[in-house]
Amino acid sequence: MTTKKDKKEKIEYLDTVGFGADIGGRGFHLPVDISARADGHLYVINRSPMHRLGIRVGICDVLHGWYGEFGSDGKADGQFTGPTAITHDSNNRIYVADEELNRITIFNPDGEFESKWGECGTEPGQINGPSALKVTSDGNLLVVDHLNNRIQKMTTNGQYIYHWGSKGIAEGQFNLPWGIDTDNADNVYVADWRNDRIQRFSEDGKFIDMYGSSGSDDGMFNRPSDVAVDQDDFIYVADWGNQRVQVFDHLWNFHTSLRGQATVSPWAQEYLEANADELDARSRFDPYIEVDTDDQHEISARVEAYFWDPIAVEIDPKGRLIVADSLRHRLQIYQRLND
Amino acid sequence: MTTDTTLENKSLNAHLLRRAGFGGTVTELNHFSNINYEQAVDQLLDAVDTSSLPQDLIRRYHIDQSDLRTGLSSGSNWVYRMATTDAPLIEKVALFWHRVFATAQTKLIQGKVMTSQIEMFREYGLGNFREILIQLSKNPAMIFFLDNQDNHKDSINENYGRELLELFSMGVGNYTEEDIKECSRAFTGWTVANTDYMALKMRNNTMRPYGYIAWQYKYDETDHDDGEKTFLGNTGNFNGEDVIDIIVKQPATAAFISRHLYHYFVADELPVPQWPHFPPKDPTVIDIMSDAYFASGYSIKAMLRALFLSDSFKSQSSRYARIKSPAELVAGTLRLAEAFEWPTNDVYSATAASGFMGQTLLAPPSVEGWMGANDWISTGSMVQRVNFASEIMGDLERPGIRKIVDQVKEVSGTDDSPETLVDACLIQLGWLDVSDETRSELVEFASRNNSDIDHQVSSLLQLVVSTREYQLV
Numbered sequence: 001m002t003t004k005k006d007k008k009e010k011i012e013y014l015d016t017v018g019f020g021a022d023i024g025g026r027g028f029h030l031p032v033d034i035s036a037r038a039d040g041h042l043y044v045i046n047r048s049p050m051h052r053l054g055i056r057v058g059i060c061d062v063l064h065g066w067y068g069e070f071g072s073d074g075k076a077d078g079q080f081t082g083p084t085a086i087t088h089d090s091n092n093r094i095y096v097a098d099e100e101l102n103r104i105t106i107f108n109p110d111g112e113f114e115s116k117w118g119e120c121g122t123e124p125g126q127i128n129g130p131s132a133l134k135v136t137s138d139g140n141l142l143v144v145d146h147l148n149n150r151i152q153k154m155t156t157n158g159q160y161i162y163h164w165g166s167k168g169i170a171e172g173q174f175n176l177p178w179g180i181d182t183d184n185a186d187n188v189y190v191a192d193w194r195n196d197r198i199q200r201f202s203e204d205g206k207f208i209d210m211y212g213s214s215g216s217d218d219g220m221f222n223r224p225s226d227v228a229v230d231q232d233d234f235i236y237v238a239d240w241g242n243q244r245v246q247v248f249d250h251l252w253n254f255h256t257s258l259r260g261q262a263t264v265s266p267w268a269q270e271y272l273e274a275n276a277d278e279l280d281a282r283s284r285f286d287p288y289i290e291v292d293t294d295d296q297h298e299i300s301a302r303v304e305a306y307f308w309d310p311i312a313v314e315i316d317p318k319g320r321l322i323v324a325d326s327l328r329h330r331l332q333i334y335q336r337l338n339d
Numbered sequence: 340m341t342t343d344t345t346l347e348n349k350s351l352n353a354h355l356l357r358r359a360g361f362g363g364t365v366t367e368l369n370h371f372s373n374i375n376y377e378q379a380v381d382q383l384l385d386a387v388d389t390s391s392l393p394q395d396l397i398r399r400y401h402i403d404q405s406d407l408r409t410g411l412s413s414g415s416n417w418v419y420r421m422a423t424t425d426a427p428l429i430e431k432v433a434l435f436w437h438r439v440f441a442t443a444q445t446k447l448i449q450g451k452v453m454t455s456q457i458e459m460f461r462e463y464g465l466g467n468f469r470e471i472l473i474q475l476s477k478n479p480a481m482i483f484f485l486d487n488q489d490n491h492k493d494s495i496n497e498n499y500g501r502e503l504l505e506l507f508s509m510g511v512g513n514y515t516e517e518d519i520k521e522c523s524r525a526f527t528g529w530t531v532a533n534t535d536y537m538a539l540k541m542r543n544n545t546m547r548p549y550g551y552i553a554w555q556y557k558y559d560e561t562d563h564d565d566g567e568k569t570f571l572g573n574t575g576n577f578n579g580e581d582v583i584d585i586i587v588k589q590p591a592t593a594a595f596i597s598r599h600l601y602h603y604f605v606a607d608e609l610p611v612p613q614w615p616h617f618p619p620k621d622p623t624v625i626d627i628m629s630d631a632y633f634a635s636g637y638s639i640k641a642m643l644r645a646l647f648l649s650d651s652f653k654s655q656s657s658r659y660a661r662i663k664s665p666a667e668l669v670a671g672t673l674r675l676a677e678a679f680e681w682p683t684n685d686v687y688s689a690t691a692a693s694g695f696m697g698q699t700l701l702a703p704p705s706v707e708g709w710m711g712a713n714d715w716i717s718t719g720s721m722v723q724r725v726n727f728a729s730e731i732m733g734d735l736e737r738p739g740i741r742k743i744v745d746q747v748k749e750v751s752g753t754d755d756s757p758e759t760l761v762d763a764c765l766i767q768l769g770w771l772d773v774s775d776e777t778r779s780e781l782v783e784f785a786s787r788n789n790s791d792i793d794h795q796v797s798s799l800l801q802l803v804v805s806t807r808e809y810q811l812v
Contacts, residue, residue, distance in 0.1 A: 018549075020546050032402065047402050049403045050408065050412055193399070223395050223399075241395060265548075268549065271547050271548050272548065275545075278540070278545070281539040282536055284535055284536065285533050286533055289555060291555065298455075301406075301451060301552070301553035302552060302554075302555050304549055304550075304552050308550070309405050309406075326402065327402075328549040329546075329550055
């Protein structure tokens with residue numbers, strides 16, 4: 001693929017999936033990560049700390065299909081207290097990381113508990129606060145071991161292979177890394193959260209390059225929480241603190257920035273139609289009020305259509321961008337427009 | 340050589356730290372014991388927060404403290420600030436205004452709008468009282484709490500206008516019922532954007548479909564009564580700001596706010612509804628603060644400086660004259676323990692503990708706030724207070740407790756008598772002065788305790804925080 005620097009890719013908003021469901025059932029509550037299965041089903045982790053019934057994995061698709069949920073709050077097998085990440089392997093087994101319990105739980109494709117592993121510590125193979133997961137093309141698992149400021153490559157059943165990274169600001173060092181993804185060449189991208197940058201590594205952990213600095217201009221980041229790479233190696237960064245998603249090509253040319261433009265999903269519409277007073281009041285609701293603050297987090301709190309803590313980005317099998325719009329309990333769906 | 344003057348300076352600075360902060364930590368005491376009292380006053384008044392646990396870290400590990408939907412999330416966010424700031428007076432002042440201008444998440448539902456109000460108190464709370472009242476009148480949490488969104492030009496709602504005069508500025512007896520009506524007319528059109536939908540979501544208590552939407556002040560000119568009004572003897576086409584201009588010029592306002600400051604920072608007064616019928620405990624210091632109010636152009640900071648430098652505040656009779664509020668007890672104990680170097684779920688139990696002791700942050704029982712004084716103490720709340728503080732003091736893993744124990748050990752290394760141990764513990768817990776009876780009980784306990792020195796000190800600390808004196812401020 002060739003990309004000219006002056007040609008900007010366009011990203012089109014497609015739809016909003018979701019609905020606030022803090023006690024379980026169809027919808028989400030504080031979704032923090034998404035994994036798109038090969039058939040397009042989206043598995044969504046809900047963290048929900050103050051509403052423990054909301055902690056679970058919900059399954060849906062971009063066409064508003066709802067396929068149920070599994071997992072719950074707790075420390076028993078198949079439960080979570082601080083779920084942060086989810087991914088699938090090629091056999092559709094599901095891996096969920098819990099950064100509070102320091103363990104990876106494995107579910108079969110039907111969402112039934114299969115096994116778990118993880119031991120808290122700093123030694124190779126031990127983990128402290130697993131914040132993101134990615135299954136590699138060779139069938140192993142990259143674990144963002146965020147409180148140890150390193151990436152560990154493990155087998156899917158928890159056997160240590162190798163690791164890289166340490167705490168710091170130099171190349172290859174991290175400050176509380178969060179999200180992770182790989183590209184077509186198996187290069188690894190890490191959202192180096194508190195260093196306000198994305199780092200790129202070869203599959204064996206050799207530093208390639210990094211991009212970003214602290215700020216709010218195009219190409220700058222404020223605590224990037226996740227990164228996703230599409231089939232054409234376009235890079236999508238959940239710029240969490242700036243309340244936006246930024247899009248780059250593989251040469252780090254900036255293409256566009258998304259602020260969010262959610263619409264009322266069919267699930268939300270059903271709710272409103274069942275609550276006539278809210279539907280009526282909402283008919284007079286101006287969703288894009290002129291705000292009197294520059295604080296992006298506060299602006300997001302006041303303008304419902306915008307992203308509010310966009311925490312995770314995922315590319316589905318059809319190349320669509322799925323954004324976990326965490327504080328709004330929904331997914332916003334976008335598509336890069338091809339020439 | 341340590342002189343009596345030096346000891347008195349330390350004791351006085353410790354008193355100031357308890358009142359203008361949450362009590363001194365080991366680090367604070369080391370610093371404040373080396374400066375004189377006036378310097379201490381100025382440093383506390385001028386402090387800027389540089390040490391609070393960063394919000395990005397809090398939001399990273401507590402996603403609920405990013406949307407701040409619940410009262411517990413918002414309250415915990417405040418506890419983090421109270422426990423980690425190096426500008427504690429800003430938080431004490433926010434707590435003061437929260438008590439005077441009481442609004443509650445129990446009605447407003449959203450924790451976030453309460454947190455925004457507290458942030459407003461942080462920003463303006465030590466500043467100009469006129470500006471404080473303007474910000475308060477535009478504050479969405481206050482607008483919805485006192486129903487000003489229902490205050491229309493053709494149908495006034497007096498709720499905010501009445502409380503502004505009765506509870507927030509002048510006090511009963513200094514205005515008429517007609518003034519309340521005219522004041523309310525001046526605040527017509529002061530509302531919140533998307534009023535209907537926001538009010539309905541609050542009333543229905545629903546986060547659906549996409550969570551709560553934070554409120555924003557809106558001035559609706561079409562709903563403002565621009566007609567002529569007569570308020571406190573002044574006539575004009577007054578808007579809200581004009582009414583506030585008149586309010587802040589009143590001697591009654593200066594006296595009322597001074598009495599509130601005395602009530603909070605010096606000694607418990609009678610409940611506010613009784614103020615029209617009984618004079619202040621200390622009229623002299625009320626006059627001193629009122630003078631500072633007018634001389635400074637309505638500055639709260641100037642009033643507090645005058646208060647802290649007054650003989651009344653510094654006197655021995657003012658020390659340990661108030662019962663710590665639960666928030667003060669919780670925050671002070673957490674600060675001693677240096678409990679929050681990193682986000683931890685412990686913050687929720689600490690916030691809940693304040694509620695169990697009778698002060699659920701962001702949820703005062705009525706528009707009059709918490710009564711305080713003896714209301715803080717009941718059999719149940721006393722057990723909660725002692726258990727909370729004692730549990731923290733017993734945890735040697737906490738960095739602040741470790742520091743205290745190590746400092747006590749350093750002193751007792753040369754003299755391990757029970758008396759020395761007790762005195763060292765009292766100093767480390769904020770230059771705590773205790774009665775002779777309390778001290779002899781502590782010495783008796785120390786002489787009976789044969790565990791290793793770490794646990795001996797820790798047990799002694801647990802007993803100290805159970806004393807009457809630790810419950811006072």
